[in-house]
Amino acid sequence: MAVATFSDEKHEDALQSNLVGSEVDDDSIQWTEEEEQKLVRKVDLLVMPLLILGFFALQLDRGNIGNALTDNFFVEVGITQNQYNVGQQLLSLGIxxxxxxxxxxxxxxxxxxxxxxxxxxxxxxxTFQAFQKGLGPYMATRLLLGLCEAGFIPASLYTMTRWYKRSETSKRFSWFFIGNMGASAMTGIIAYGMQVSPLHMRGVAGLSGWQWLFILEGIFTLLVGIAFLLTFPNTVSNPVSLLRYRYFTEREAQILSLRVLRDDPSKAQVGQNVTAAELTSALTNWRLIPHIGFTMLGISPGSAFGSYAPSLVNSFGFGRLESNALVSIGSWGLLFLNLLWGWASDKMNVRGPMVTLGLLFGLGFNIGNRILVHSDNGDARFALLILSIAFSLPWHAVNGAWLSLNAKTPGERSVTLAIHIMAANCSGLIGKQLFRSEDAPLYPKGFTIIVGITAAAVVLSMIANLQYYLGNGRKLARSGLKWSY
Structure with missing residues (x-):
């Protein structure tokens, strides 16, 4: 690997904007498909693992509080269930x-x-939220955690669009969400291990099991952050790490840049700032309205399950500690379905129909949960809850790719992806209040609302499909674009 200076980045990025009129159309710069695929695999091994690890750490730190509830969290911190819900909303608000x-x-x-x-x-x-005591510190740490996490997901999605062609994005977006879903699957198992392992984490150094959960997972996040900071290649045009290692030769970097620009020349229009016109275009794009709607509504049930699934499983008659591990079954299923949805979307070159299909599956299983809400059959209720979790958002990454492919410029794409993730976090404002103490322990009102909002999300996704199908028809005829819906 060659050595380069990290400070060259801005100069290299400025030069990239000139490629569209010169090297992009220069037939003298050619490469074989085998050479390109070899470089793509290298990017997959270099860029994707760091982004996935970051998302894994984010979800661990955001979601482990749901597992803490099974370890006397409310009593030891000194808050009620409804106050806990408000704190979870503050996390979403911070983001x-x-x-x-x-x-x-x-x-x-x-x-x-x-x-x-x-x-x-x-x-x-x-890490330091392990030492919170009382309502004020609890609320403050949830808000601060949200503020610090804000922007990570859209920043990562946007970064991927700089390294990959349009036909490669859905699958990579789905890979990225492995971090989120893998953490959701692992955190229950980790929590179970900490609470019942021979190490007996409760009581070690005078701390509770939930405190050790926060501390150890927080330290893991710090290690991921340091590794990312030191090793991530900053841009496709100047792939240099902070340690000043250049991961690609000059020719390889040129191929990586040109293959993306020839696939989508608008990506050459990159500067150091998002222009006012790009910001305005993204904020006033009426096509985003259905996306915002079905993203907020469609993810809300998953947000509720993320906080209360261990407690729900516990109420079905399963043990307090094993409930944490059992919930992970749904998250592992979601991880598989997420990859399947991303692969199928790129394979068939369609995004919108895959989004609607995923929402329809979720609606069906949510209806099943509502029908059985008064049932004494704990096994059946557990099975349906797991299926609802598994189908809660395999469509979410595909939706991000759908939006990205319809953005006009890199700046607009950056803002659009931020709006997309804002809508996803707005779902937390809804989802965190679906299961309330006065509705416990069966939550019939909560499950009724879940059915209603999922049905509304399905309708809005159909409207989004229709608007792209009709609105992009003439554009397809003129330019040959492949991604109308």
């Missing part, structure tokens, strides 16, 4: 507030410094 500003900073600073710094920042909050 929403800084989602777009965070992506504007990313556009200027670059992914290595910004994303790496973010991971370290929320890792510190996640």
């Amino acid at each position: 929403i507030l800084l989602e777009i500003p965070s992506n504007l900073v990313l556009y200027r600073v670059g992914p290595t410094l910004w994303i790496g710094g973010q991971i370290i920042a929320w890792g510190l909050v996640a």
Whole structure:
């Protein structure tokens, strides 16, 4: 690997904007398909694992509080169930507030410094939240965790669009969400192990099991952040790490840049700032309205399950500790379905229909949960809950790719992806209040609302499909674009 200076990045990025009029159309710069595929595999091994690890750490630190509930969390912190719900909403609010500003900073600073710094920042909050006592500290740590995590997901999605062609994005977006879903699957098993292992984490150093859960997973996040900061290649045009290693030769870097630009020349229009016109275009794009709607509504049930699934399984008659491990079955199923949805979307070159299909499956299983809400058959209720979790959002990554492919410029794409993830986090404002103490332990009202909002999400996704199908028809005829819906 050659040595290069990290400070060359801005110069290289400035030069990239000139490629569209010169090297992009220069037939003298050619490469074989085998050579390109070899480089893509190298990118897959270099870029994707770090982004996936970051998402894995984010979900561990965001979601482990649901497992803490089975370890006397409410009593020891000194909060009620409804106060807990408000704190979870504050986490979502913190993310929403800084989602777009965070992506504007990313556009200027670059992914290595910004994303790496973010991971370290929320890792510190996640670690020290183990020592919270009382309502005030609980609310403050949830809000601060959200503020520090804001922008990570859209920043990572946008970064991937700089390295991959349009036909490659759905599958890579789905790979990225492995981090989220893998963490959801693992955190229950980790929590179970910490609470019942021979190490007897409860009582070690005078701390509870839930405190050790926060501390150890927070330290893991800090290690991921340091690794990201030191090793991630900052841009496709200048793939240099903070340790000043260049991962690709000059020719390889040129191929990586040109293959993406020839696939989508708009990606050459990159600068150091998102322009006012790009920001305005994204914020006033009426086509985003159905996306925002079905994203908020469609993810809300999964948000509720993320906080209360262990407690729900416990109420079905399963043991307090084993409930944490059993919930992970649904998350493992979701991980598989997420990969399947991404692969199928790229294979068939369709995104919208896959989104609607995923929502329809989720609606069906949510209806089943509502029908059995008063049933004494704990096994049947457990099976349906697991299926609802598994089909809660395999369509989410595909939706991000759908939006990305219809953005006009890199700047607009950056803001659009931020809006997309803002909508996803708005789902937390809804989902965190679906299961309330006065509706416990069966939550009939909660499951009724879940059916209603999932049905509304299905309708909105159909509207989104229709608007792209009709609106992009003439554009397809003129330019040969492949992604109308």
